[in-house]
Amino acid sequence: MFYNVPRLQYRDTGGRIIFNMKIRYLSTGNEACGEGAVRAGCNFYAGYPITPQNELTAYMARRMAEEKRIFIQSESEISAINMVFGASAAGERAFTTSSSPGISLKQEGISYMAGCELPGVIVNVMRGGPGLGNISPSQSDYFQATKGGGHGDYRLIVLAPASVQEMFDFTYEAFPLADKYRNPVMILSDGMLGQMMEPLEFDENIQPSGIIDKPWAMRGAKGRQPQSIKSLFLKEGALEELNKKFQEKYEKIKENEIRSEKYKCEDADIIIVAYGTMGRIARACIDSLRKENIKAGLFRPITLWPYPHGELQELGRKKIKFFVTEMNMGQMLEDVKLAVQDDSRVFFYGRAGGGIPEEGEIIKRIKKIKSK
Amino acid sequence: MAKKKNTIKIDKERCKGCSLCIGICPQGVLGLSDEVNKKGHRYVVVKHPEKCTRCGLCFIMCPDCSIEIPGEE
Amino acid sequence: MKKNFTKPQSMKDVPTHYCPGCGHGLIHRLLCEVIDELGVRESTIAVAPVGCAVLAYDYWDFDTLEAAHGRTPAVATGIKRVLPDRLVFTYQGDGDLAAIGTAEIIHAGNRGENISVIFVNNGVYGMTGGQMAPTTLLGQVTSTTPNAREAKTEGFPIKITEMMAALSGVTYLERTSVSSPKEIMKTKKAIKKSFQTQLEGKGFSMVEVLSPCPTYWGLTPIKSMERIEREVVKEYPLGAIKG
Numbered sequence: 001m002f003y004n005v006p007r008l009q010y011r012d013t014g015g016r017i018i019f020n021m022k023i024r025y026l027s028t029g030n031e032a033c034g035e036g037a038v039r040a041g042c043n044f045y046a047g048y049p050i051t052p053q054n055e056l057t058a059y060m061a062r063r064m065a066e067e068k069r070i071f072i073q074s075e076s077e078i079s080a081i082n083m084v085f086g087a088s089a090a091g092e093r094a095f096t097t098s099s100s101p102g103i104s105l106k107q108e109g110i111s112y113m114a115g116c117e118l119p120g121v122i123v124n125v126m127r128g129g130p131g132l133g134n135i136s137p138s139q140s141d142y143f144q145a146t147k148g149g150g151h152g153d154y155r156l157i158v159l160a161p162a163s164v165q166e167m168f169d170f171t172y173e174a175f176p177l178a179d180k181y182r183n184p185v186m187i188l189s190d191g192m193l194g195q196m197m198e199p200l201e202f203d204e205n206i207q208p209s210g211i212i213d214k215p216w217a218m219r220g221a222k223g224r225q226p227q228s229i230k231s232l233f234l235k236e237g238a239l240e241e242l243n244k245k246f247q248e249k250y251e252k253i254k255e256n257e258i259r260s261e262k263y264k265c266e267d268a269d270i271i272i273v274a275y276g277t278m279g280r281i282a283r284a285c286i287d288s289l290r291k292e293n294i295k296a297g298l299f300r301p302i303t304l305w306p307y308p309h310g311e312l313q314e315l316g317r318k319k320i321k322f323f324v325t326e327m328n329m330g331q332m333l334e335d336v337k338l339a340v341q342d343d344s345r346v347f348f349y350g351r352a353g354g355g356i357p358e359e360g361e362i363i364k365r366i367k368k369i370k371s372k
Numbered sequence: 373m374a375k376k377k378n379t380i381k382i383d384k385e386r387c388k389g390c391s392l393c394i395g396i397c398p399q400g401v402l403g404l405s406d407e408v409n410k411k412g413h414r415y416v417v418v419k420h421p422e423k424c425t426r427c428g429l430c431f432i433m434c435p436d437c438s439i440e441i442p443g444e445e
Numbered sequence: 446m447k448k449n450f451t452k453p454q455s456m457k458d459v460p461t462h463y464c465p466g467c468g469h470g471l472i473h474r475l476l477c478e479v480i481d482e483l484g485v486r487e488s489t490i491a492v493a494p495v496g497c498a499v500l501a502y503d504y505w506d507f508d509t510l511e512a513a514h515g516r517t518p519a520v521a522t523g524i525k526r527v528l529p530d531r532l533v534f535t536y537q538g539d540g541d542l543a544a545i546g547t548a549e550i551i552h553a554g555n556r557g558e559n560i561s562v563i564f565v566n567n568g569v570y571g572m573t574g575g576q577m578a579p580t581t582l583l584g585q586v587t588s589t590t591p592n593a594r595e596a597k598t599e600g601f602p603i604k605i606t607e608m609m610a611a612l613s614g615v616t617y618l619e620r621t622s623v624s625s626p627k628e629i630m631k632t633k634k635a636i637k638k639s640f641q642t643q644l645e646g647k648g649f650s651m652v653e654v655l656s657p658c659p660t661y662w663g664l665t666p667i668k669s670m671e672r673i674e675r676e677v678v679k680e681y682p683l684g685a686i687k688g
Contacts, residue, residue, distance in 0.1 A: 086523025
């Protein structure tokens with residue numbers, strides 16, 4: 001059976017190897033993310049160009065056409081999220097991608113999706129901010145993603161990939177996750193992950209997973225009573241009840257979906273807490289520090305919401321130190337402090353506006369903390 | 373011509389007394405009641421059923437589907 | 446005459462919250478009559494706006510989705526693209542379509558999305574207390590133009606329908622009103638033509654309906670209809686603008 005293997009948009013390295021039905025090829029994070037969505041059965045994409053995720057939009061344009069699915073370059077990011085809102089309400093797996101300023105524009109639509117309990121996947125390939133900022137990588141939308149962004153008491157499930165492979169895997173998993181809980185899911189990436197190239201592997205015959213019936217969808221009232229999807233509830237007490245129902249859902253998500261990764265934490269007396277690109281850099285730091293007999297470990301949150309407070313709290317009871325490093329001025333830092341409950345043991349090093357905390361600087365600072 | 377039956381049915385609780393039907397009726401069949409409904413609107417009543425020609429203009433002008441003109445038997 | 450003048454089947458038997466003499470009730474009934482006549486109730490998906498008609502889903506007996514303010518054409522695009530055989534229409538007021546949603550309506554038209562748009566133009570923002578709309582006439586007093594609308598500071602009444610005629614993706618545009626039975630029947634005919642345009646896959650269509658707002662015009666319902674005929678049509682002439 002001829003199978004149309006996706007190749008890189010601009011750089012066909014010819015590095016495609018098929019081994020045991022798995023395709024292995026070289027891909028950017030942005031394109032891996034797009035392929036993950038296509039393989040997850042995404043049927044509708046709307047997006048607007050913005051650096052550093054333009055490769056993703058262009059990749060979707062090509063791949064969705066190849067698969068005879070729907071791609072729209074919308075007139076704005078606002079329009080894109082609302083098109084996704086419509087396609088999701090019609091029962092399809094819908095997808096939009098952008099970067100920081102565009103994600104700001106999408107906040108209203110995201111709140112509406114959460115309020116209407118509509119699934120959908122949104123990717124933020126973060127860049128420097130605030131304002132127009134720059135096009136360099138950053139992690140300065142952590143608050144926006146995990147603490148709200150849009151109005152109202154809602155939560156987004158937020159996944160933080162740290163490699164090209166995870167850009168594929170997490171995007172592929174995001175669609176069934178969104179469907180399962182009828183909630184939007186965000187992939188929080190950054191310009192570095194989006195642009196870097198690494199090996200990517202997946203099963204050639206991978207099928208969309210977690211397909212469920214959507215009896216609530218807007219598909220026309222044939223064979224049933226007409227229904228509506230809305231987020232306006234004016235009747236006294238109705239919106240409060242709905243919010244309580246949402247909170248129950250969020251508790252369930254917290255019980256079942258928290259993900260994190262530990263690296264050499266068992267005997268560590270200082271633990272670096274970092275996610276995404278910083279998770280990769282931190283891992284390299286751990287290896288270097290261990291060579292110098294410094295017992296460092298890495299705790300890498302994978303779900304930023306629901307955040308693994310519990311595991312961190314568990315580690316925190318050991319009276320060890322925590323070193324938080326982010327590409328921002330201290331956002332996830334607050335969640336770590338909340339978990340550890342002892343600010344004197346939590347240290348921070350961050351850079352914003354495209355600055356990336358480097359291995360050498362992190363190691364230097366950890367050594368200084370250890371020497372005190 | 374013999375006196376016609378009252379052919380127009382007006383749902384007095386739906387009627388908001390906007391009077392568009394009164395204004396459009398070419399025969400002057402309709403008028404406002406002296407009483408109010410539960411919402412406090414003076415509702416429309418059929419004052420001169422014998423003048424009604426079933427032209428349907430009142431139905432067309434009514435924004436509330438308060439008027440029904442059933443088919444003739 | 447044996448005709449049965451009765452509420453259309455696609456309209457729920459629910460008294461509306463609209464003010465006495467409001468045009469929404471009329472336009473709702475007309476589009477429901479058309480849906481009944483075309484026999485498409487079970488394949489209709491409507492997108493309701495933010496504005497006085499935000500509760501339209503309480504009155505329409507077909508699938509209805511509530512959209513964020515102004516985003517209605519984008520939401521309809523999402524639905525129609527994934528369900529191309531359904532009848533998808535938006536129902537929008539002058540704020541939803543001609544203020545916050547200007548980008549969305551122009552681009553849905555420009556892309557030639559195969560949807561129908563019902564644009565209810567009553568020259569004022571009813572739901573929020575009678576503020577100026579982009580379609581408010583010069584010299585009109587509203588809660589945000591207490592000294593009457595002036596071109597110098599508030600600009601001119603915007604003609605979105607005429608603007609959209611310049612877009613190649615747009616197939617059919619007409620402006621009608623509900624000021625008299627004759628005009629009401631023309632509105633119904635235009636809505637039917639718009640829905641048929643969509644069902645035949647012929648592209649984007651929009652019907653702009655001049656509608657009264659007795660409450661914020663400060664006029665009786667009858668006088669409001671007269672105002673449409675006397676004043677509003679001078680600024681917003683009736684008739685087919687394209688197609």
